[in-house]
């Protein structure tokens with residue numbers, strides 16, 4: 001992984017190829033055989049009820065590998081992965097994962113006060129581009145420009161491994177989206193309006 005993750009620094013990085021290579025490598029790993037994974041499985045006690053439990057299995061600047069354990073019904077609501085590519089590999093259980101592309105920014109914003117601070121809330125449109133059920137040994141991926149926003153819910157107790165390239169850093173702070181799923185924007189199938197906090201603006 002260390003070697004192929006360095007390709008992200010190439011001027012013309014072929015992300016599609018990188019994801020294919022990384023998936024191939026992941027396929028060869030038997031994660032349950034790694035001591036830190038076995039320990040995490042053995043010591044699991046749903047420490048954070050209602051949210052997933054996670055540990056970092058490996059961290060280096062170019063990529064990071066994390067293990068998540070989700071009780072049935074635990075979820076991650078819509079969020080993105082700025083400037084990152086990612087692969088989710090289910091080890092056990094079942095996961096529903098929906099991916100979206102950011103389509104456009106809408107020229108609407110509003111100011112709110114959240115926890116005593118002024119915030120700017122912006123609107124955009126996002127297009128649902130995939131809706132998958134992941135069984136063990138199946139993958140979902142996203143790139144810096146495609147499928148970069150996703151939402152996840154476990155249909156059963158689920159253990160999964162994520163690989164993100166590069167590792168999380170100050171430039172990869174995720175944006176959470178509040179998606180209006182009551183109807184399609186301009187009646188276009190799968191196109192939704194979403195709101196998000198613009199934290200690039202500091203009042």
Ligand SMILES: [Fe+2]
Pocket residue numbers: 076079080081150
């Ligand atoms: Fe994510």
